[in-house]
Amino acid sequence: MHKHYVIAAAVVLAGGFGSLALAKETSFETVQKGKYLTQAADCVACHTVENGKPFAGGRAIETPFGTIYSANITPDRETGIGAWSDDEFYRAMHQGIGPDGTRLYPAFPYPYFTKMTREDVLAVRAYLNTIPAVNNRRPDPKLTWPLGYRALMRGWNWVFFQEGTFKQNSEKSAEWNRGAYLVEGPGHCGACHTPKNTLGGDKRSNALEGNQIQHWFAPKLDNDRQNGLGTWSVDEIAEYLKTGRNRHSGATGLMGEVVANSTSKLDDADLHAIAVYLKDVTAVTPEKAIQPEQAQMDAGKAIFADSCAACHQSDGKGVPHMFPPLAANANAQSSDPTSVMRVILEGARTVATDARPTPSSMPAYGWKLSDAEIAAVATYVRNSWGNAANAVTPAQVKSLRGALHATTQ
Amino acid sequence: MARKLPSADVVLVGFGWTGAILGQELTDAGLQVVAIERGSWRDTPTDFAVTFAQDELRYYWRRALFQQPARETLTFRNNATETALPMRRLGSFLPGTGVGGAGIHWNGMTFRFLPSDFIAKSHNTQRYGADAVPADMTIQDWGVTYDELEPYYDKFEYLCGIAGKAGNIKGKIQDGGNPFEGARSRDYPTPPMDMVYGPTLFAAAAKELGHRPFPGPSANMSRAYTNPLGVQLAPCTYCGFCEKYGCGNYSKASAQTTILPVLLRKDNFELRTESEVTKINLDSSGKRAVSVTYVDAQGQEYEQPAELIILCAYQLHNVRLMLLSGIGMPYDSASGVGVVGKNYGYQITSSVDVFFDDKFINPFIGAGSLGMVVDEFNGDNFDHTGLGFIGGGYIAGWNTNGRPIETHRTPQGTPRWGAKWKRAVAENYLKSFSISTHGAVMSHRTNALDLDPTYRDILGRPLMRMTFDFTDNEHRMSDYLTDRAAEIAKAMQPREMKVTKRTGSYSIVPYQTTHNTGGAIMGTDPKSSAINRYLQSWDVPNVFVMGSTAFPQNPGYNPTGTVGALAYWAADAIKTQYMKNPGPLVQA
Numbered sequence: 001m002h003k004h005y006v007i008a009a010a011v012v013l014a015g016g017f018g019s020l021a022l023a024k025e026t027s028f029e030t031v032q033k034g035k036y037l038t039q040a041a042d043c044v045a046c047h048t049v050e051n052g053k054p055f056a057g058g059r060a061i062e063t064p065f066g067t068i069y070s071a072n073i074t075p076d077r078e079t080g081i082g083a084w085s086d087d088e089f090y091r092a093m094h095q096g097i098g099p100d101g102t103r104l105y106p107a108f109p110y111p112y113f114t115k116m117t118r119e120d121v122l123a124v125r126a127y128l129n130t131i132p133a134v135n136n137r138r139p140d141p142k143l144t145w146p147l148g149y150r151a152l153m154r155g156w157n158w159v160f161f162q163e164g165t166f167k168q169n170s171e172k173s174a175e176w177n178r179g180a181y182l183v184e185g186p187g188h189c190g191a192c193h194t195p196k197n198t199l200g201g202d203k204r205s206n207a208l209e210g211n212q213i214q215h216w217f218a219p220k221l222d223n224d225r226q227n228g229l230g231t232w233s234v235d236e237i238a239e240y241l242k243t244g245r246n247r248h249s250g251a252t253g254l255m256g257e258v259v260a261n262s263t264s265k266l267d268d269a270d271l272h273a274i275a276v277y278l279k280d281v282t283a284v285t286p287e288k289a290i291q292p293e294q295a296q297m298d299a300g301k302a303i304f305a306d307s308c309a310a311c312h313q314s315d316g317k318g319v320p321h322m323f324p325p326l327a328a329n330a331n332a333q334s335s336d337p338t339s340v341m342r343v344i345l346e347g348a349r350t351v352a353t354d355a356r357p358t359p360s361s362m363p364a365y366g367w368k369l370s371d372a373e374i375a376a377v378a379t380y381v382r383n384s385w386g387n388a389a390n391a392v393t394p395a396q397v398k399s400l401r402g403a404l405h406a407t408t409q
Numbered sequence: 410m411a412r413k414l415p416s417a418d419v420v421l422v423g424f425g426w427t428g429a430i431l432g433q434e435l436t437d438a439g440l441q442v443v444a445i446e447r448g449s450w451r452d453t454p455t456d457f458a459v460t461f462a463q464d465e466l467r468y469y470w471r472r473a474l475f476q477q478p479a480r481e482t483l484t485f486r487n488n489a490t491e492t493a494l495p496m497r498r499l500g501s502f503l504p505g506t507g508v509g510g511a512g513i514h515w516n517g518m519t520f521r522f523l524p525s526d527f528i529a530k531s532h533n534t535q536r537y538g539a540d541a542v543p544a545d546m547t548i549q550d551w552g553v554t555y556d557e558l559e560p561y562y563d564k565f566e567y568l569c570g571i572a573g574k575a576g577n578i579k580g581k582i583q584d585g586g587n588p589f590e591g592a593r594s595r596d597y598p599t600p601p602m603d604m605v606y607g608p609t610l611f612a613a614a615a616k617e618l619g620h621r622p623f624p625g626p627s628a629n630m631s632r633a634y635t636n637p638l639g640v641q642l643a644p645c646t647y648c649g650f651c652e653k654y655g656c657g658n659y660s661k662a663s664a665q666t667t668i669l670p671v672l673l674r675k676d677n678f679e680l681r682t683e684s685e686v687t688k689i690n691l692d693s694s695g696k697r698a699v700s701v702t703y704v705d706a707q708g709q710e711y712e713q714p715a716e717l718i719i720l721c722a723y724q725l726h727n728v729r730l731m732l733l734s735g736i737g738m739p740y741d742s743a744s745g746v747g748v749v750g751k752n753y754g755y756q757i758t759s760s761v762d763v764f765f766d767d768k769f770i771n772p773f774i775g776a777g778s779l780g781m782v783v784d785e786f787n788g789d790n791f792d793h794t795g796l797g798f799i800g801g802g803y804i805a806g807w808n809t810n811g812r813p814i815e816t817h818r819t820p821q822g823t824p825r826w827g828a829k830w831k832r833a834v835a836e837n838y839l840k841s842f843s844i845s846t847h848g849a850v851m852s853h854r855t856n857a858l859d860l861d862p863t864y865r866d867i868l869g870r871p872l873m874r875m876t877f878d879f880t881d882n883e884h885r886m887s888d889y890l891t892d893r894a895a896e897i898a899k900a901m902q903p904r905e906m907k908v909t910k911r912t913g914s915y916s917i918v919p920y921q922t923t924h925n926t927g928g929a930i931m932g933t934d935p936k937s938s939a940i941n942r943y944l945q946s947w948d949v950p951n952v953f954v955m956g957s958t959a960f961p962q963n964p965g966y967n968p969t970g971t972v973g974a975l976a977y978w979a980a981d982a983i984k985t986q987y988m989k990n991p992g993p994l995v996q997a
Binding site for chain 2: 363
């Protein structure tokens, strides 16, 4: 009964508006697809200031070369991208060139978006056209000389940028290829997780081998069992991306934002595809760690018992899905200890999602523990219960503390 | 002049346990809910982090989490011949303030009341004759039965992940649980906490005397738990900082650890903190509430209209707001007429300390609700014939804490300060244990709440005046209970013991328990109760009143389990009955 009404209404509409109604129908699907891809690409994260209007830009992006501010990508014609043609939008996404011919800085991850199909890129555009226009001019970038000259980007692109839409690998499954497309294209995982050379270009031969970014270490995403994803199953990777946690870990910091804004909103099938692809990234065995000094381990053990064991447990096994286990923890054993030091200094808050609403948190210890104490407990965590990684030095903690402007007692 | 705000479907006054429950249930039903809380926002990592949560000076001595008397207090007297004076430092009880309310700093003892507790008046007169309830003992039946509340007790216990052992599942008595409890539909969601030495000794002694001790039902987690809302709690670390403290390990059930992560994500819920509701405004008929007036931290006054107004503040504040707003007839204890302020109740406690030479109790391995309980002398679990009192209480061996500023048991005759005191503390700290009794208070005509004629709060409103004393019934009952506790203590074979009975008039100064009840009690008759069996005001049917405010008298258990069950019971009535047909749910 109800169904008949719907059909009748559709006929009336089609009769009344003819091809216009049809065009709108198609457009809705495109917009929905564009919204999905915009989430997959986590555009909102960089293009929105904290508590600001979505996509209105102006968020400061710290790079090793200075600070740049994200663009306003709302349809505002003056300060946003409302006046851009579809071709201009595609050129920006595919080649990193603005409508006036200026070169964009690769903090805007066009080296990844170049892999997106034109159809997908224009779907993103179609969605961005639907959001409220906001008049908001972003500040000028503050880059170290001579990088303020955008013309230099022409050379950078020539050396580091590889233009080209994603090509299917016919030897792999359709699912693998979907995962690869999402990871290498819109998801731009490598923007954080791939090591960079001194000029900020991806070390392509070391894709997804971990990278320091904004005073976090974005861990290796290869299949290594010690500090990669080797101990995570496909389902556990998908669970992490969907819910913000699994039995191994919980997403905090920048990855917490990625889960909240992006991966938690993706289809289960796409998350599974991403996981299948990541599980196929060849493991790179880390260099053998140097045995830490016993005195530092002893100090670390005492601090751990006093300050950490209540949640992470004396055996390092944690409370799965709540307080991450530290035993066999890939993050804890990363070659670069930045994230370990940072969560001890500043604390951490696991992202809350619909599936896992509890934002389980770790308090800050920066005000309570000295550089040497933090180095000791970090070293203990990195070298207990079967873990192995190089010791952390007080100088490393001091340097990070200074960088984070963390307060001390 | 109050700034008038757009109307909401529901306003919750106060945002502790009951506010969070009502907020969650009514937003689920699609209503637009605004909660107004006088205190501040508080959450585990920011306010109770393990790096500073265990700070006795800050939280116990300086009372960081409690209502601040400079902002709001009450006046007190033992009886009507005295002049009530204001409390300038909290003592006998510690109401909370801020998000989560007193549910932040509770111990976590989560009992159900006995089936006979809900029909105290009719049950006792039936069993012991009309004389068992003297004319001035103004106890009443609740208007709701245990069986009706059972599904809602269950809901609250599963929300919280209560650790315990059932004693009665669907009428079948279970070994190791409380054989006196009402039938429950299923066991507790999590097993009991790991028992430590002191309570184990207590339970063994109690068993020797023929009692049936059981593990105290605990909102301190015996293991990790994910509740039906998907909110997670972590296992308790037995640090011994529960009562008067927030939990830094997500191990104690509170609004923050069971509901708020889900509720605060909802678009149809809004929380306004640092905002104190000063009045509920009625229309010209006086039979319908139209809005609440509140004042924010800057002193700006607002009027928030709503279709439904639910009082979720602490028991004393709910009653005071009703008195200040003219909802229900104020109670006059001289004539016994009126309902608001009637049947204020409390509890009566005592202790028996035991001291050993050879047994290390290690009191610092504690948790708020870690212990063994004997229920043989609670409610009407025993024959009161010839005893001269009704009601009872439980006897428990808790290992709640060994916090050094607060907890240092010394034997009888120890000086209260100086070198001898220090030596006694050092000798006995690790090797002493306390048995406590937790007794009911039956309502009495003269124990009541009203507005103070003299003293006012910072906003110029009259303070609440409390008139309360223990009666013969309480003293006889508590002495009886303490004697039973002493028998158990003796069976523990200590070197020595110290019996501390509750004697004389009630003193509001030393801490006893934050279990204040009554003042706007539930019942079946608008002449003798302020709210009906669904916690709905008889006089203003779009006002509901949550909390222990509704208890007609105070049974011998900790109240939070029943407060939670009643909140779910009322929420269900609002959802299934009131929303379909707003108006009185019970015809007077």
